Amino acid sequence: MKTYDAIVVGAGHNGLANAAFLAKAGLDVLCLEKNPYIGGAAVSLNLYEDWIYSNCSYVCSLLRPEIYRSLDLARHGLQVTPYGGGMTFMENGDYLGAYWDSETRYKEYSRFSKHDADAYERYSADTMRQCRFIRDFMMRTPPDPTSFKPRDLMELMAIGKKFYEMGEDRMYDTVRFWTQSVAEYLDEYFETDVIKTALSGSGIIGTALGIHSPGTAYVLLHHYMGEVDGNVGAWGFARGGMGAVSQAIANSFQSYGGEIRTNAGVEQILVKNGKVTGVALTSGEEISARVVVSNMDVKRTFMKCMDEKDLPEDFLHRVKNFKIRGSSGKLNIALDGLPTFPALPKGSPLLDGDMHFIDSMERMELAFDDWKEGTWSKDPYVDMLIPTITDPTMAPPGKHFMSCFVQYCPEKIEGRAWTNEERDAFGKTVIDQIAKYSPDFKDLILHVEIRTPQDIENEAGLTEGNIFHGELTMDQLLFNRPVPGYAQYRGPVKGMYMCGSSTHPGGGVMAAPGANAAREILSDLKRQNTVPENFGDD
Amino acid sequence: MTIHEVPQKRLTTPFYPRLTELDRLNNWHSWKGYTSTDALYDPELEYFAIRNSTGVFDLSPMTKYRITGPDSLDYINRLVTRDMNKIKPGRVAYAVWCNDQGQIIDDGTIFHLREGEYRLCSQERHLPWLVSAAIGFDVSIVEETAEVAGLAVQGPTSFSILRTLGLSGIEELKPFGLTHFDFEGSELMVSRTGFTGDLGYELWIEPAKALALWDALFEAGKLYGITAIGTHALEMARIEAGYIAAVTDFLPAELTVRSGRSRSPFELGLDWLVDFKKPTFNGRRALAEEKRRGSNWRLVKLDIDGNKPANHSYIYTKKNGKRIQAGFTTSAMWSPVCKQNIAIGTVNTPYGNVGDTMQVEIYYQREMLWTRVMADAVVVDKPFWDPARRRATPPGNY
Numbered sequence A: 001m002k003t004y005d006a007i008v009v010g011a012g013h014n015g016l017a018n019a020a021f022l023a024k025a026g027l028d029v030l031c032l033e034k035n036p037y038i039g040g041a042a043v044s045l046n047l048y049e050d051w052i053y054s055n056c057s058y059v060c061s062l063l064r065p066e067i068y069r070s071l072d073l074a075r076h077g078l079q080v081t082p083y084g085g086g087m088t089f090m091e092n093g094d095y096l097g098a099y100w101d102s103e104t105r106y107k108e109y110s111r112f113s114k115h116d117a118d119a120y121e122r123y124s125a126d127t128m129r130q131c132r133f134i135r136d137f138m139m140r141t142p143p144d145p146t147s148f149k150p151r152d153l154m155e156l157m158a159i160g161k162k163f164y165e166m167g168e169d170r171m172y173d174t175v176r177f178w179t180q181s182v183a184e185y186l187d188e189y190f191e192t193d194v195i196k197t198a199l200s201g202s203g204i205i206g207t208a209l210g211i212h213s214p215g216t217a218y219v220l221l222h223h224y225m226g227e228v229d230g231n232v233g234a235w236g237f238a239r240g241g242m243g244a245v246s247q248a249i250a251n252s253f254q255s256y257g258g259e260i261r262t263n264a265g266v267e268q269i270l271v272k273n274g275k276v277t278g279v280a281l282t283s284g285e286e287i288s289a290r291v292v293v294s295n296m297d298v299k300r301t302f303m304k305c306m307d308e309k310d311l312p313e314d315f316l317h318r319v320k321n322f323k324i325r326g327s328s329g330k331l332n333i334a335l336d337g338l339p340t341f342p343a344l345p346k347g348s349p350l351l352d353g354d355m356h357f358i359d360s361m362e363r364m365e366l367a368f369d370d371w372k373e374g375t376w377s378k379d380p381y382v383d384m385l386i387p388t389i390t391d392p393t394m395a396p397p398g399k400h401f402m403s404c405f406v407q408y409c410p411e412k413i414e415g416r417a418w419t420n421e422e423r424d425a426f427g428k429t430v431i432d433q434i435a436k437y438s439p440d441f442k443d444l445i446l447h448v449e450i451r452t453p454q455d456i457e458n459e460a461g462l463t464e465g466n467i468f469h470g471e472l473t474m475d476q477l478l479f480n481r482p483v484p485g486y487a488q489y490r491g492p493v494k495g496m497y498m499c500g501s502s503t504h505p506g507g508g509v510m511a512a513p514g515a516n517a518a519r520e521i522l523s524d525l526k527r528q529n530t531v532p533e534n535f536g537d538d
Numbered sequence B: 001m002t003i004h005e006v007p008q009k010r011l012t013t014p015f016y017p018r019l020t021e022l023d024r025l026n027n028w029h030s031w032k033g034y035t036s037t038d039a040l041y042d043p044e045l046e047y048f049a050i051r052n053s054t055g056v057f058d059l060s061p062m063t064k065y066r067i068t069g070p071d072s073l074d075y076i077n078r079l080v081t082r083d084m085n086k087i088k089p090g091r092v093a094y095a096v097w098c099n100d101q102g103q104i105i106d107d108g109t110i111f112h113l114r115e116g117e118y119r120l121c122s123q124e125r126h127l128p129w130l131v132s133a134a135i136g137f138d139v140s141i142v143e144e145t146a147e148v149a150g151l152a153v154q155g156p157t158s159f160s161i162l163r164t165l166g167l168s169g170i171e172e173l174k175p176f177g178l179t180h181f182d183f184e185g186s187e188l189m190v191s192r193t194g195f196t197g198d199l200g201y202e203l204w205i206e207p208a209k210a211l212a213l214w215d216a217l218f219e220a221g222k223l224y225g226i227t228a229i230g231t232h233a234l235e236m237a238r239i240e241a242g243y244i245a246a247v248t249d250f251l252p253a254e255l256t257v258r259s260g261r262s263r264s265p266f267e268l269g270l271d272w273l274v275d276f277k278k279p280t281f282n283g284r285r286a287l288a289e290e291k292r293r294g295s296n297w298r299l300v301k302l303d304i305d306g307n308k309p310a311n312h313s314y315i316y317t318k319k320n321g322k323r324i325q326a327g328f329t330t331s332a333m334w335s336p337v338c339k340q341n342i343a344i345g346t347v348n349t350p351y352g353n354v355g356d357t358m359q360v361e362i363y364y365q366r367e368m369l370w371t372r373v374m375a376d377a378v379v380v381d382k383p384f385w386d387p388a389r390r391r392a393t394p395p396g397n398y
């Protein structure tokens, strides 16, 4: 029987990226995926006639350009197109528009407050400063602060040096920033409710925390950390939906000789004498490999696919306590035409971007209160986009695909499983909220896919449907991610590695965890490194 | 229901109708969102108007704040590094203001319009900063950029033009003085200020009277070579005068994201603007510390060999016989009036003392081909262009 150099469990974009870098180094790699399709949460599916949905993730920014380039993703079919615009609809019939152009933004904010219009510049510089502090560490393995290995010490010193270079006051800002709530952070700059609300959304997306919860300022940063073509913080659409990202990485992987098997769910990662030997599939088939890399989140990896007896007790305990709460739902909608929004002028370019229907910090917090009580937000924070305004490939001409990301939506309703009626009621909540601002919207709906965290867990395999494979709070970041002592992508069993979003630098379609893990594996195997360093100074 | 939409188009200033009438080039750019001209018919000739007759520049987009109230002097004194007690009503002060780290947020001019009434003009916008610095002071701070139209009237014949305009007593106005006139029932404020290092004035009026003022001014200037100019000409005059420009020669501290990219007043050669006799002002502690410890950067004015402008050039110096990088230029040009190759730059201390000879690395292109030269550059302390007429009171006729 054949023994692979490495098996990657899961063909999410991180699994595929990991596999691609290993194959690029000349390893014989097999990637196994339980679903009939690849991509995990970066997937495009055809569920209704000629429509293609980005079923889970829907916009692209975090994908590291270093990886994009070194895996030749452009040649393998990936194209990311940035979009502008976006707005927050207000209950009084007005709206707050988002503009790239700084003077137009100034004019728009000035409609509400000259103070806030000015303050944006400083807010943006301060946020960028924090961003730059951590962006450099995205393509690096976090140091182990308890280790005395030269490499760990050097990395710790690199962090310390960057930190020290900020200057005393900015060091204080940074320390504060990491534990601040997004609401507190925004209060330092802005006085207008709707402006704060519009900016706060990025602090809670995918997070089981409210705008007033400590740690949400960091989540905001996580969403600013990406770029499209050097425009830091910009977001774009992957042409053909987010599955195009996974597909391009898969093509790259296969061009290096890698092998992908779908409908091949792994039942168990096999261990013998404290060393990994391969995997057993749900079909009973066993495949052997010298290295096994898990693209699954840590909970699923260690609590579902490994034998507890093979794992250190302390480690297992920490994995059990890993925070991975589901808080987001999604609606994917096929539309017969473009809905109209009477609050906006005809032909407004703002429609190209992300639309929101909550206009006050109070409503944001109330949305979170519902989640805490074990139900979906009755007045949710919806991040809605119509990618087909930009992308001609996802729906027939004149027809549209609408993606609605919904915060908050619990994994269980008051502690028990969702019923179908509840799922429909959740969908209705979202549709009704949008319809308040678009009278013709409901009549245009041809098909709706409603996804609760429970559905996301069942289909894409993200535990509790947590979009980041685990909360992005300080206790679960950098050398604490996924658990202290195991932040360098090595599992507690020899030959076993982790490469999914549960590892540093966390969730989102960025491919950095997959790439970083590959660098560690190649180093252990004494192979030449194929993983690029970050471009730096951006 | 009204549907709101902010225009994405650039705004226009009150003088825009006259500028478009004179415009032959259609070279416009955005200045803080306003349509502003690079040049109307020829940048070089417009520049010579400043030096030979009079150039008129529309500076309405300049950010302006009106600061009033019983505590306005105390407030401004806390805000800026220089001593504002010395700036009596009717006087104008160039000033910088710093954050707590002693790094410059911006520079600007402060007009003491009347007792307790000030106008602050700057390149960048600072409302949140000004408001938060006002805590505890009884002052009002109002942004009035769009409420005041401004014209720079600069050049050797500018005095004659304003006298012909009927501004009686203008001959007594000293450099950095300001005075008020009546213009068709509106208040016209005139200050003897400018960005050209030459004889010149700035005229400030409500937007409704802007065009009437323009027309009267150009009528008065008919025989004195009055010429509307764009940013390009002004920028040339500014470098010759040795004035630094925000964003070009230094970055407003609050907008820098990398450490070490902002500057203190000392690092820009503005020691004379820092008055430690004042017990408190923003950045005082950090600046006192810097004074004691020494600064990292130094602003230099360079007189460079040859005639190839040193744009975006590295500046080198010799250390132990070896050539090392010391800094870079931020503004550079061939000066037509001085017939000198000049530049403003930033170097690391201790290099760049007045009189030192440094080297600049210049790249220039001729018929596609790029050539690199290393040219000697002497550090000078005086403005490159500093004619006596600039200070004469009363000024000469031309």
Ligand SMILES: Cc1cc2nc3c(=O)[nH]c(=O)nc-3n(C[C@H](O)[C@H](O)[C@H](O)COP(=O)(O)OP(=O)(O)OC[C@H]3O[C@@H](n4cnc5c(N)ncnc54)[C@H](O)[C@@H]3O)c2cc1C
Pocket: A009, A010, A011, A012, A013, A014, A015, A032, A033, A034, A035, A038, A039, A040, A041, A042, A055, A056, A057, A058, A059, A060, A061, A062, A264, A265, A266, A267, A295, A296, A297, A300, A305, A328, A329, A330, A405, A456, A459, A460, A461, A462, A465, A466, A467, A468, A469, A499, A500, A501, A502, A506, A507, A508, A509, A510
């Ligand atoms: C609704 C939603 C919206 C999001 N929106 C965005 C967005 O707009 N932009 C963005 O950047 N990020 C977004 N995210 C986050 C981002 O999509 C994820 O963090 C990222 O895709 C996770 O990638 P991954 O490769 O680490 O894991 P996954 O994509 O979860 O991949 C894991 C793979 O493992 C497979 N698998 C699981 N168990 C087994 C097994 N036993 N055997 C074999 N295979 C198995 C799964 O089927 C899956 O394919 C969103 C996520 C969700 C859920």
